Amino acid sequence: MGIKRWFQRKGKQQAEGIETATIVILGSPNVGKSVLFHKLTGRYVTVSNYPGTTVEITRGAMRYRGRSYKVIDSPGMYSFNPITDEERISRRLLLQQKPELALHVVDARNVDRMLPLTLQLIEAGLPVILVLNMIDELERDGLRLEINALRQRLNVPIVATACHNGRGIQELKEQIHAYLAR
Amino acid sequence: MPTSPVEIPLPYSPEIEEAIASLKPILQGSYPISPRALSLLLLQGDEEALDQVREQEGQDAFERAQAVRTRLQDRLSEPVEWHIAQSRHQWGQALVEGALERNAPKKSRGLGEWLGMLCMNPITGFPILALVLYFGLYQFVGIFGAGTVVGLIEENLFGEIINPAVTAFVERVIPWQPIQQLLVGEYGVWTLGVTYAVALILPIVTFFFLVFAVLEDSGYLPRLAMLIDRAFKALGLNGRAVIPIVLGFGCDTMATVVTRVLETKRERILTTFLLSLTIPCSAQLGVVLALLSGHPKGLLIWTGVMIGVFLIAGWLAARVLPGAPAPFYMEIPPMRFPNISNVIVKTLARLQWYFLEVFPLFLIASLMVWIGQLTGLFDLALRALQPVTQWLALPSEAAVAFLFGFFRRDYGAAGLYQLDEQGLLSGNQLLVVAVVLTLFVPCVAQFLVTLKERGWRMALGMLVFTLAFALLVGVFLSWGLQALGIAV
Structure with missing residues (x-):
């Protein structure tokens, strides 16, 4: 990976077909949104193990099973009630883009603190997939999340991932595809 | 329904x-x-x-x-x-x-978490920071990158092989003297623009971005922010500002954009100001390390002056702009062994971005110097800067460095490199110029971003202030060194 892919990026982008739907990635700062964006689109953004590094909105394309989707990475957002400029940008992005799908990325170790935003997205009537990232960290703590129980209560698709090593990405792509190809 | x-x-x-x-x-x-x-x-x-x-x-x-x-x-x-x-x-x-259910007792996280704790604890954290700075920055970027590698590329490859060949070629093909001067003259597009950008700045920032990416990917930076936050609080400075300031050591322009993560206008202004004045970006840091690597005492004084200026300017600015600092809260990612492909991708992406930003600017600077030389404006500007070099007790040739410093501070510092090679500067003089150029006006890109984020008045105000302040500190330092009889 790396160098070769990096140089091929430009050519690849031109070869992409018509993007059928828009997907927005959102969540609190530092839960792995930019890594996920990289895994879905192959496009490198300031993937940084450091909160607050996505200040601008980044766009890319995800291709899966012959379809192409527009993917937008957003700056961090703790809640639907914005305090900082970046939160304001994220919310406006969400409301103006009217995405076909919102991926709410959360840190699995702190789901309880991040679920209120999921709730707000569901209340707003936005189509949501909840991405429980850093699931490996939760497991290392000796904990397990009953994903089925959560899914029943929330009634949205939930995928557990560990973006940095690629775990769950395939399942997430499959879920996205299933959701949008309906 | x-x-x-x-x-x-x-x-x-x-x-x-x-x-x-x-x-x-x-x-x-x-x-x-x-x-x-x-x-x-x-x-x-x-x-x-x-x-x-x-x-x-x-x-x-x-x-x-x-x-x-x-x-x-x-x-x-x-x-x-x-x-x-x-x-x-x-x-x-x-x-x-x-x-949620617990199916196993909490596993110990081993070395990573233990090391992470040590990085955040003030007693162990500051010695660790010192080690990181000494080995990562001083030894690897400064001595090895800016010293050994630049020596090989700049002196041996460019100085002895490529540049003489290019000069001979241009002189044979283009008979017209001004054009020869534009391309391969003393400050020509090739001899100065391309040589500096490729042979001097590029290797330095490559080594720097490599270290930066390793630190970033390991999860050290957020811990550093926590560590420094504790020290900042004692000074009445806000902790969240640590994020753009740490990023500023990579690139101040990027960091100025990142001040958007701060909650209040007051904090954004304070941080933008500190970035403009005191935080050297990677290229600058590299060139300063290269210049002063032969004078360890000078490097120590340079570091001391920068930290002092940062603390005093931050403290004063916080007093001038009153308001309560917002609370600082940050998620700490796990400490882990850096992923090699992440490090490579990050370094390459930063390098590409940096090179695209710096290279054209270096070429434009050479072009403008050429126009200035043809019209006589260059000599005029140098003469206007003569008093400045006199105040700072520098040889008059150093005026060129300041003139270049208006384009980019590292470009100015790169100009010093030549003077140093010719043996025109003493250790003390080198130290004084390094300090002045570090504090000197922000680069064109950073100025434009400041303008965009903070507005005309603020951007111009900061420009004038940093210029005056840089010279003032330089004069005091030069005078102080002399008065105390210090030679580095």
Whole structure:
């Protein structure tokens, strides 16, 4: 990976077909949104193990099973009630883009603190997939999340991932595809 | 139509639900979010939501909506926002409690977490920071990158092989002397622009970005922010500002954009100011390390002066702009062994971006110097800078470095490199110029970003102030070194 892919990026982008739907990635700062964006689109953004590094909105394309989707990475957002400029940008992005799908990325170790935003997205009537990232960290703590129980209560698709090593990405792509190809 | 329970995962308190119900007939327009979510935003007094409703429903309906909110607030003991946030919070906790189970005792996280704790503890954290700076920056970037590798590329490859060949070629092919001068003259596009950008700056920033990417990917930086936050608090500075400031050591332009993560205008101004004045970017840091690597005492004094200026300027600026610092809160990612492919991708992406930004600027600078030489403006500007070099007790040749420093501080510092190679500067003089150029005006890109983010008045004010301040510190330092009889 790396160098070769990096140089091929430009050519690849031109070869992409018509993007059928828009997907927005959102969540609190530092839960792995930019890594996920990289895994879905192959496009490198300031993937940084450091909160607050996505200040601008980044766009890319995800291709899966012959379809192409527009993917937008957003700056961090703790809640639907914005305090900082970046939160304001994220919310406006969400409301103006009217995405076909919102991926709410959360840190699995702190789901309880991040679920209120999921709730707000569901209340707003936005189509949501909840991405429980850093699931490996939760497991290392000796904990397990009953994903089925959560899914029943929330009634949205939930995928557990560990973006940095690629775990769950395939399942997430499959879920996205299933959701949008309906 | 009865609402299915799925659309309302959480019913709020009866008072709030009643208010939502009485808002329902008022909201007739089309909105990007559901009426329920919009009602909740209205009840929380969200400004964008209020504006939307006023626009779509008219002033009359808007006032009725406001009345619903006032009535609700009267019925509640705490602010509406608090009630809503509480309900959501409790709902989230209950949900997770029901779904979380412990199937094994908490495993020890081993070396990574232990090391992470040590990095954040002030007693062990500062010695670790010193080690990181000494080995990562001084030994690897300064001695090896800026010393050994630049020596090989700049002196041996460019100085002895490529540049003589290019010069000979240009002189044979183009007979016209001014064009020869433009390309391969003393400050020519090739001899100065390309040589500096490729042979001097590029290797230095490559080594720097490599170290930066390793630190970043390992999870050290957020811990550093926590560590420094504790020290900052003692000075009355805000902790969140650590984020753009640490990034500033990579590139101040990028960091100035990142000041957007700060909550208040006051903190954004303070941080932008400190970035403009005191934080050297990677290229600058590399060139300064290269210049002073032969004078360890000078490097120590340079570091001391920078830290001193940072603390004093930060402390004073915080007094000038009063206001309470916001609380600092940050998620700490796990400490882990850096992923090699991440490090490579990050370094390459930064290098590409950096090179695209720096290279054209170096070429334009060479071009402008050429025009200046043809028209005589260059000599005029140098003569205007003569008093400055005299105040700082520098040889008059150093004026060129300051002139170049207006384009980019590292470009100016690169100009010094030549003077140093010719043996024109003493250790003390080198130290003084390094200090002045570090504090000198921000580079063109950083200035433009500051302009965009903070406005004309602020950007120009900072420009003039940093220029005057840099020279003042230089004069004091030069005088102080002499008075104390210090030679580095």
